[in-house]
Amino acid sequence: MPAASLSPPLPLWVRVPAAAGIALVLLPLLAMTLQVDWARFPALIGSEASRAALALSLRTAAASTVLCVLLGVPMAAVLARSPRRGTGLLRGLVLIPLVLPPVVSGLALLSVVGRQGLLGAGLEVLGVRIAFTTAAVVLAQTFVALPFLVLSLEGALRAADTGYEQAAATLGAGPTRVLLGVTLPLVAPSLLAGVVLSFARALGEFGATITVAGSLQGTTRTLPLEIYLQREADPDAAIALSFLLILVAAAVIALVRRRGVR
Amino acid sequence: MSTAPRRPRRLRHLGVLLTLPLVLLGSGCTAGSATGGGSDAGTGEEETTLTVFAAASLQEPFTELAERYEDEHPGTTVRLSFAGSSDLATQIAQGAPADVLATADTVTMDRVVEAGDTAAEPTIFATNTLTIAVPPGNPARVASLADLTEPALDLVLCAPQVPCGRAAADLATAEALDLSPVSEEQSVTDVLGKVESGEAEAGLVYETDVIRADGAVEEVEDPATGAVVNEYPIAPVADAAEPDDAAAFLELVTSPEGQEILAAQGFGAP
Numbered sequence A: 001m002p003a004a005s006l007s008p009p010l011p012l013w014v015r016v017p018a019a020a021g022i023a024l025v026l027l028p029l030l031a032m033t034l035q036v037d038w039a040r041f042p043a044l045i046g047s048e049a050s051r052a053a054l055a056l057s058l059r060t061a062a063a064s065t066v067l068c069v070l071l072g073v074p075m076a077a078v079l080a081r082s083p084r085r086g087t088g089l090l091r092g093l094v095l096i097p098l099v100l101p102p103v104v105s106g107l108a109l110l111s112v113v114g115r116q117g118l119l120g121a122g123l124e125v126l127g128v129r130i131a132f133t134t135a136a137v138v139l140a141q142t143f144v145a146l147p148f149l150v151l152s153l154e155g156a157l158r159a160a161d162t163g164y165e166q167a168a169a170t171l172g173a174g175p176t177r178v179l180l181g182v183t184l185p186l187v188a189p190s191l192l193a194g195v196v197l198s199f200a201r202a203l204g205e206f207g208a209t210i211t212v213a214g215s216l217q218g219t220t221r222t223l224p225l226e227i228y229l230q231r232e233a234d235p236d237a238a239i240a241l242s243f244l245l246i247l248v249a250a251a252v253i254a255l256v257r258r259r260g261v262r
Numbered sequence B: 001m002s003t004a005p006r007r008p009r010r011l012r013h014l015g016v017l018l019t020l021p022l023v024l025l026g027s028g029c030t031a032g033s034a035t036g037g038g039s040d041a042g043t044g045e046e047e048t049t050l051t052v053f054a055a056a057s058l059q060e061p062f063t064e065l066a067e068r069y070e071d072e073h074p075g076t077t078v079r080l081s082f083a084g085s086s087d088l089a090t091q092i093a094q095g096a097p098a099d100v101l102a103t104a105d106t107v108t109m110d111r112v113v114e115a116g117d118t119a120a121e122p123t124i125f126a127t128n129t130l131t132i133a134v135p136p137g138n139p140a141r142v143a144s145l146a147d148l149t150e151p152a153l154d155l156v157l158c159a160p161q162v163p164c165g166r167a168a169a170d171l172a173t174a175e176a177l178d179l180s181p182v183s184e185e186q187s188v189t190d191v192l193g194k195v196e197s198g199e200a201e202a203g204l205v206y207e208t209d210v211i212r213a214d215g216a217v218e219e220v221e222d223p224a225t226g227a228v229v230n231e232y233p234i235a236p237v238a239d240a241a242e243p244d245d246a247a248a249f250l251e252l253v254t255s256p257e258g259q260e261i262l263a264a265q266g267f268g269a270p
Helices: A012-035 A041-046 A048-081 A084-094 A102-113 A120-125 A134-159 A163-170 A175-186 A188-204 A207-212 A223-233 A235-261 B009-018 B020-026 B056-072 B085-093 B106-114 B145-149 B163-174 B188-196 B207-213 B223-227 B243-254 B256-264
Strands: B048-055 B076-083 B100-102 B123-134 B155-158 B183-185 B202-206 B218-220 B229-236
Touching: A012 A235, A041 A048, A041 A235, A048 A084, A048 A134, A048 A175, A048 A188, A048 A223, A048 A235, A084 A134, A102 A120, A102 A134, A102 A207, A134 A188, A134 A207, A163 A175, A175 A188, A188 A235, A207 A223, A223 A235, A223 B085, B048 B056, B048 B085, B048 B243, B056 B076, B056 B188, B056 B207, B056 B243, B056 B256, B076 B085, B085 B100, B085 B106, B100 B243, B106 B163, B106 B229, B123 B163, B123 B188, B123 B207, B123 B223, B123 B243, B123 B256, B145 B202, B155 B163, B155 B188, B163 B202, B163 B223, B163 B229, B183 B188, B188 B202, B188 B207, B202 B207, B229 B243, B243 B256
Parallel strands: B048 B076, B048 B100, B155 B183, B155 B202
Antiparallel strands: B100 B229, B123 B202, B123 B218, B123 B229
16 A cells, blocks of 8 residues: 555654653553563463453453444444434444443443343343343443444445445345445455454453452453452462463454454 | 545554553453542641551541541541552552551451561451341341352352451351352442342341441341451551551550440441
């Protein structure tokens, strides 16, 4: 893409705040790796509680990401193809979980699926309980992660050239075939970025999870909850697990960049 | 043809990815921020500020004790910081400016003593026992500790890693109870919150928490809960800025006057 080489040079001073910003992000991460007790690292990571938390985190974050795609792609498509007027409010509202403190998200979810919640009471009668189950973890993660997918995809869909879609339609492709065969492949990089962001957000989810789902090893105690708990008992274990979470995050970024940049 | 200015797709993509660490870090920053931070340097010469770090469960009596102390020592301001005992211990280990530390259990205080962060031996100034809290109306009809072993009961406890969870585990051992909670919470206030909201059908909290809840939960009394008594130690912090005030505050807490304030909030005598 030629844009980068043609752009005018940046003023030199911009590098100072840019470097400060990079330091702000990287320094805490580097400082924490210095605190990792490497001698005990395998034991800390390999403990039963740690493994249960990691497995639960990966499982629930993956399930939440799938839900985000199943719900978020249609949401983004509908929002992108609706006239801006009229849907502006809706567009703003669905992004609210992005700016809510997670604890607030948790309380809001409880008011729906909690025992005394809007739907919870009815579900209870049917013998379905969501609070304190792994389903609650997935629900909380999906709630907070969904806007990330919608946000990154909607912008791309709006900016995408509709010429190909029109051509496909002219050639006789039905709307479903156009959406799946032309529109989505066109915005694949943004979709991938949205998937990664929502997975990462789900993986890091803490406040809403502890509020709706509680904290029980193997059922609802995800890696961030385990880190928070271990901080009380064994700070070294908390640091080791935090480092593990950073590794997972870095691995996800690396995976996507390789596929995305080509 | 669309001529709208378009950023190169690759850069846009990168921008999204660069926000990722912030997303990850931003999602875990709820706790431990509600504490008194920097010191009030530069106040008048005669003004002194005594900083007291106290366990979250001590909020009511210590607020009252601090007011009493300020009344009796004009010119001294008592600054209170309430948090989980382990949080407070960590903050002091990291050099937080505290003059007095009061924790909700001896295990945490012992860690602080071992680290050399106390100026004198801790004194036990209060006790607390666990009790059964249920939502108003007691929907699951819990009548005794033994009822908590019912597998269908939504029981919430503290995690064994925190003081109230250690006490619950000790009680379960002492009374040979096989407890299977649906959630092990981070603090006793979290347990109380889950019971208050009705999400949990029963929880083990401290006597004082039931008093604090002021009707939002009901207590189910069982004399067997007295088998485990939780002790609250208090100690002056090493390198305190105001060691004299720290000593005087400790004296107030352990005096009959201080004990009366603690008893009014449901704390037992040492």
